Amino acid sequence: MPRGNKKVAERRRKVCTCKAFNCESGVYLDAQGLSQQGVELSPEAYEAHQQSELRNIAQAATSDAFDAHSFQDINLGSLSQDNHLVEILRELRVSPALQPSPSGSGEAADVAQVPDRSSREHHEDVILESSCTCPAIDTARECGIEFYNTTNFFTFNLRQVNPVCLHVALTTAIISIFEHASMFTASWLLDAQRITIELALTHGLLPNVSPGQLEPLQVKVLNQIPRTVDTVIGWLKIDPCLQxxxxxxxxxxxxxxxxxxxxxxxxxxxxxxxxxxxxxxxxxxx
Structure with missing residues (x-):
């Protein structure tokens, strides 16, 4: 790497001392060769660490603020910690559930503006509700459903698999079950079919075609092909035990x-x- 580019790369790196990823216990060498506390990260990784750190601080502040006192006993004179929480939530682009009074005096907070429940779980639900934009969740909440079941979004379906990869998997399963192929042979067959598809994509089927390279999306599709036939048996939900x-x-x-x-x-x-x-x-x- 040229010397100028190296200086630019070093200048872009940031030092992280967060607790979320235990960077505070790390040690790095500075430009003078001295050991310093922290971990050098790229700007993207540093931003992700800081977001996690702010999220942990927000959760800790929420726990301290709402577990130690009931909503009826909160007054604006002791809302400094809540104000700090509001600033953190704003940095995370989350609307706070409780807003302090504009006067900033020591008068008691208006109880009518505070939710009826005093549990931390309800407060977190209110925060999430204010930033929710999912129509399905809004519809479920209007019908009186407090918790929306999202299991169906995480249920595996063979429709999610590319047809080429599914054909490779089914062919191997047929050979493994009906022809009694060993696990090693079935795994080899999966890998051989993957190589065949890769050769067809990179070299083509016509003569006088210069070899090419796989695109990132093609590599992602090929990675859907299982490494072992056990994965295919799990997809099909069949009992591989033979009598x-x-x-x-x-x-x-x-x-x-x-x-x-x-x-x-x-x-x-x-x-x-x-x-x-x-x-x-x-x-x-x-």
Whole structure:
């Protein structure tokens, strides 16, 4: 890297001493080679750490402010901590549930403007409600539903899988289950199909085509192909356990391995048109 670019990169890095990611216990070397407290981060990582730090401070301030006192005992003379919380919430772009009086005097807060519940959970719900923009949640709240179930948004569905990746997974599952392929063979088959698709995308199917590179979205789709067949079995929600039995080659009667007789006990051979069954125990077709 050129010397000028290196200086620019070093100048852009910031020192973080947050508690959220335990950066305060880190040590780095400054330009003079001295050990300093903190961790050097990129501007993006530093901003993310600071947001987490502010969020933790807001949660701690909320816990201290609303667990120690009831809403009826709060007065504006002791709202300095709440004012600090309001500033933190504004930095997080969250509207506070409680606003202090413009006068700033020591008069008691208006009880009519305070919610009826005094629990911390209700206060957090009010904060989230003020910043909520989801129509589904608004509709559920209008119907009297306090908690909106979002489980269906996190339920896996095969429709989310790319058709090419789904074809690869199903092909491997068929070979694994019906052809009794081993786990190693099934994993190799998944990887081989992934390589085939990658070669088709980069080199093409027509002659005299210069090789190319995969685009980031194509790499993301290829990463949907499972590494092992266990993932595919989980997708299909089927039981991969197999039961082994002895089967008669004449009538296809099945017997458990532990209690299989030497000769088939089903007298299918006596029925009209039934195949003949050898009397030799070695040819019983188990």
């Amino acid at each position: 082994f039995v002895n089967c008669c080659k004449g009538c296809f009667a099945m017997y458990p391995l532990a209690s299989a007789p030497k000769r088939c006990t089903h007298r299918v051979a006596d029925l009209p048109g039934a195949p003949s069954i050898s009397e030799d125990p070695e040819d019983s077709g188990r």
